[in-house]
Amino acid sequence: xxxxxxxxxxxxxxxxxxxxxxxxxxxxxxxxxxxxxxxxxxxxxxxxxxxxxxxxxxxxxxxxxxxxxxxxxxxxxxxxxxxxxxxxxxxxxxxxxxxxxxxxxxxxxxxxxxxxxxxxxxxxxxxxxxxxxxxxxxxxxxxxxxxxxxxxxxxxxxxxxxxxxxxxxxxxxxxxxxxxxxxxxxxxxxxxxxxxxxxxxxxxxxxxxxxxxxxxxxxxxxxxxxxxxxxxxxxxxxxxxxxxxxxxxxxxxxxxxxxxxxxxxxxxxxxxxxxxxxxxxxxxxxxxxxxxxxxxxxxxxxxxxxxxxxxxxxxxxxxxxxxxxxxxxxxxxxxxxxxxxxxxxxxxxxxxxxxxxxxxxxxxxxxxxxxxxxxxxxxxxxxxxxxxxxxxxxxxxxxxxxxxxxxx
Amino acid sequence: xxxxxxxxxxxxxxxxxxxxxxxxxxxxxxxxxxxxxxxxxxxxxxxxxxxxxxxxxxxxxxxxxxxxxxxxxxxxxxxxxxxxxxxxxxxxxxxxxxxxxxxxxxxxxxxxxxxxxxxxxxxxxxxxxxxxxxxxxxxxxxxxxxxxxxxxxxxxxxxxxxxxxxxxxxxxxxxxxxxxxxxxxxxxxxxxxxxxxxxxxxxxxxxxxxxxxxxxxxxxxxxxxxxxxxxxxxxxxxxxxxxxxxxxxxxxxxxxxxxxxxxx
Numbered sequence: 001x002x003x004x005x006x007x008x009x010x011x012x013x014x015x016x017x018x019x020x021x022x023x024x025x026x027x028x029x030x031x032x033x034x035x036x037x038x039x040x041x042x043x044x045x046x047x048x049x050x051x052x053x054x055x056x057x058x059x060x061x062x063x064x065x066x067x068x069x070x071x072x073x074x075x076x077x078x079x080x081x082x083x084x085x086x087x088x089x090x091x092x093x094x095x096x097x098x099x100x101x102x103x104x105x106x107x108x109x110x111x112x113x114x115x116x117x118x119x120x121x122x123x124x125x126x127x128x129x130x131x132x133x134x135x136x137x138x139x140x141x142x143x144x145x146x147x148x149x150x151x152x153x154x155x156x157x158x159x160x161x162x163x164x165x166x167x168x169x170x171x172x173x174x175x176x177x178x179x180x181x182x183x184x185x186x187x188x189x190x191x192x193x194x195x196x197x198x199x200x201x202x203x204x205x206x207x208x209x210x211x212x213x214x215x216x217x218x219x220x221x222x223x224x225x226x227x228x229x230x231x232x233x234x235x236x237x238x239x240x241x242x243x244x245x246x247x248x249x250x251x252x253x254x255x256x257x258x259x260x261x262x263x264x265x266x267x268x269x270x271x272x273x274x275x276x277x278x279x280x281x282x283x284x285x286x287x288x289x290x291x292x293x294x295x296x297x298x299x300x301x302x303x304x305x306x307x308x309x310x311x312x313x314x315x316x317x318x319x320x321x322x323x324x325x326x327x328x329x330x331x332x333x334x335x336x337x338x339x340x341x342x343x344x345x346x347x348x349x350x351x352x353x354x355x356x357x358x359x360x361x362x363x364x365x366x367x368x369x370x371x372x373x374x375x376x377x378x379x380x381x382x383x384x385x386x387x388x389x390x391x392x393x394x395x396x397x398x399x400x401x402x403x404x405x406x407x408x
Numbered sequence: 409x410x411x412x413x414x415x416x417x418x419x420x421x422x423x424x425x426x427x428x429x430x431x432x433x434x435x436x437x438x439x440x441x442x443x444x445x446x447x448x449x450x451x452x453x454x455x456x457x458x459x460x461x462x463x464x465x466x467x468x469x470x471x472x473x474x475x476x477x478x479x480x481x482x483x484x485x486x487x488x489x490x491x492x493x494x495x496x497x498x499x500x501x502x503x504x505x506x507x508x509x510x511x512x513x514x515x516x517x518x519x520x521x522x523x524x525x526x527x528x529x530x531x532x533x534x535x536x537x538x539x540x541x542x543x544x545x546x547x548x549x550x551x552x553x554x555x556x557x558x559x560x561x562x563x564x565x566x567x568x569x570x571x572x573x574x575x576x577x578x579x580x581x582x583x584x585x586x587x588x589x590x591x592x593x594x595x596x597x598x599x600x601x602x603x604x605x606x607x608x609x610x611x612x613x614x615x616x617x618x619x620x621x622x623x624x625x626x627x628x629x630x631x632x633x634x635x636x637x638x639x640x641x642x643x644x645x646x647x648x649x650x651x652x653x654x655x656x657x658x659x660x661x662x663x664x665x666x667x668x669x670x671x672x
Binding site: 013014019020022023026027028068071072073074075087089091092095096098100101105108109112113114115116117118121141 | 418419421422425426429432433436437507508509510511512513514577580581659660663664666667669670671
């Protein structure tokens with residue numbers, strides 16, 4: 001039995017001729033709404049214990065509505081959502097906190113709102129207090145708190161009891177870096193103990209770092225449910241697509257999906273990575289000097305042409321990326337039919353593993369304004385360690401280690 | 409219905425701590441604290457007593473006390489303040505807690521329960537202080553005061569059923585929030601609280617039977633002022649009516665619970 005099963009879930013906000021009609025319907029009169037606005041429809045997915053799932057989508061795609069329906073604060077208009085376990089939602093930290101009460105009183109109040117009994121709350125109080133680490137302030141009214149302390153208390157109580165499903169909305173920007181680490185640590189611990197995470201964020205690295213699956217919502221429907229990297233690629237492509245361009249998803253040999261999108265004024269026609277011997281190579285040694293050649297064909301007269309590229313690891317985290325806008329090398333007023341070759345040389349100071357290269361042809365700094373072509377997984381290569389000292393990680397940073405014995 | 413009460417039981421700790429918090433935070437940083445709860449109704453009594461005593465005092469049946477008008481007023485206001493307090497609090501309850509209702513999953517029935525608890529607590533404090541004032545004025549309550557819990561229950565049932573219905577409707581039709589305080593004001597003057605029944609012309613008195621608060625207020629006056637038992641049949645009828653209204657209120661509340669979050 002899965003932990004959470006969402007079956008054909010849909011939500012419509014009903015518009016009535018007047019609010020009197022809505023009330024009439026409540027008391028059982030046969031009145032029909034004049035309009036139904038479906039903000040979410042035909043959503044299906046299942047979640048197993050211990051999974052970490054990112055939910056992504058543009059504003060208004062239906063993410064919050066979906067989360068509220070899973071939490072239970074909004075009712076489904078059709079379909080259902082079966083939950084086997086307790087859900088804790090960090091949708092808004094510090095909901096229902098009263099500024100006049102002390103941190104401790106607010107914690108008791110908030111835990112009560114979560115449905116815990118006095119005894120359970122008393123048991124958890126010492127842990128909550130020590131996790132928040134705000135010292136004596138715990139016994140002061142929270143109107144005297146800094147916003148960071150407020151969030152510390154709020155997060156501590158929200159995660160005081162391990163839920164079966166933890167919903168986290170938007171990036172967890174809880175206070176300072178130290179406390180953020182602590183929060184993530186706690187979330188990971190929960191996950192190891194079998195808690196399923198549902199995370200809503202626009203932060204690619206956060207999602208790819210934690211989640212093993214991502215669901216992309218667009219206009220109230222799930223358009224992709226798969227590994228986070230591919231899902232995020234499609235999401236980026238959709239953002240870019242707003243510039244009336246096309247999105248194309250191609251299945252690569254290794255089963256990964258290559259997403260390309262753009263308005264098509266310029267295209268990458270060829271992309272090759274050469275090793276230090278000048279041979280096109282799929283395997284590169286750590287620290288080897290390599291040459292990346294990207295051929296671009298211009299298909300329409302345009303103002304400006306900028307090539308951007310990024311090297312991503314297996315999980316899709318960008319290791320390094322830049323563009324010719326930053327290097328002040330944009331091609332001015334290229335004409336239709338012209339072809340350019342960009343030759344990029346760099347030392348492959350990467351750790352062992354599989355990497356991919358994404359390319360972007362744009363008219364300026366970002367791919368969001370004039371996006372001619374955006375291509376994920378344009379090229380895949382592998383780093384191997386042939387001659388360097390054995391190391392872990394994705395950055396090769398050769399150390400010099402000296403050991404001296406200290407004699408007193 | 410059963411599920412609702414079981415959920416309420418599960419949240420009993422939260423309800424109690426909320427009532428406590430609401431009471432303490434309302435007066436946080438005010439030096440008189442909880443005394444403000446009773447000052448408001450008592451000031452009302454003082455104002456009416458000062459202004460109207462000359463006009464109306466003679467009409468109050470003599471209970472052998474020169475302050476009989478003040479005592480009469482106090483009894484009525486004890487009943488009315490509980491009734492109007494509950495309605496006023498319920499009226500904006502769901503709107504004020506809209507954000508919470510949308511973001512946190514908890515049994516919604518907790519909210520009106522907290523209102524009932526808070527209002528009862530306020531009313532109890534007022535009652536205690538009234539007993540003190542009666543003692544100062546040389547008016548001793550009789551054994552009939554034991555009827556008061558039943559009268560309070562009737563007021564409570566009536567108040568919460570109106571409050572629940574109006575509070576739910578106010579979420580959808582916001583005019584109700586504006587209209588109800590006015591209607592309450594009118595109803596206050598259409599109930600013999602600051603004036604005795606005797607000044608209403610005989611031919612219009614039947615109209616009072618349409619005022620559900622009339623028998624209750626009269627009961628309070630019988631018990632606290634005259635030391636007689638309330639007219640039990642009338643109180644029972646009001647109790648029965650409130651139960652029906654309460655049933656409808658809960659029905660509406662339950663039906664609306666799902667839709668409420670959509671429009672908040």
